[in-house]
Amino acid sequence: MSRPMLAADQLGKLLRELLPVRGGHVSFEFVEVTERDEDLFVIMRLINWEDVRGQLSIRDVKEQEVLLVPRSHRADPERVVEYCRGWVSALEKVFANGDFANGDGPEYLLPHDLIAPKVLGLSKPRSAEAFEAALLVKSRLGRFRRDG
Numbered sequence: 001m002s003r004p005m006l007a008a009d010q011l012g013k014l015l016r017e018l019l020p021v022r023g024g025h026v027s028f029e030f031v032e033v034t035e036r037d038e039d040l041f042v043i044m045r046l047i048n049w050e051d052v053r054g055q056l057s058i059r060d061v062k063e064q065e066v067l068l069v070p071r072s073h074r075a076d077p078e079r080v081v082e083y084c085r086g087w088v089s090a091l092e093k094v095f096a097n098g099d100f101a102n103g104d105g106p107e108y109l110l111p112h113d114l115i116a117p118k119v120l121g122l123s124k125p126r127s128a129e130a131f132e133a134a135l136l137v138k139s140r141l142g143r144f145r146r147d148g
Contacts, residue, residue, distance in 0.1 A: 023095025086131025
């Protein structure tokens with residue numbers, strides 16, 4: 001018997017529960033899930049805000065469709081859920097200081113910079129905590145952390 005595949009609407013529901021992530025003058029928001037060739041893509045929006053006389057105003061918006069779940073990983077929905085939870089937790093740590101360690105700041109990033117679907121290809125991570133740790137290494141999201 002084959003395992004149930006993760007459906008696009010299931011992923012969308014989960015991401016609406018977990019996102020947006022905000023910190024300082026930046027927010028990262030989920031827009032929608034799209035499916036192509038059995039891969040699940042997400043449309044994500046990265047918004048940079050600026051303080052104008054005590055009021056937050058949008059400085060710029062970058063929206064991009066990015067691969068989040070390759071088809072080869074859709075057959076393990078529980079693991080994808082743990083990956084998404086770990087990913088959002090890692091993002092919260094990156095955004096916690098309100099700025100990014102690379103010195104450029106979030107205004108130079110695109111949504112694809114904050115997504116690392118290759119982590120699903122690692123054999124060891126199974127829990128949100130393990131995915132978070134894998135995502136926060138310096139070669140992935142950890143490069144943006146001031147304290148990492």
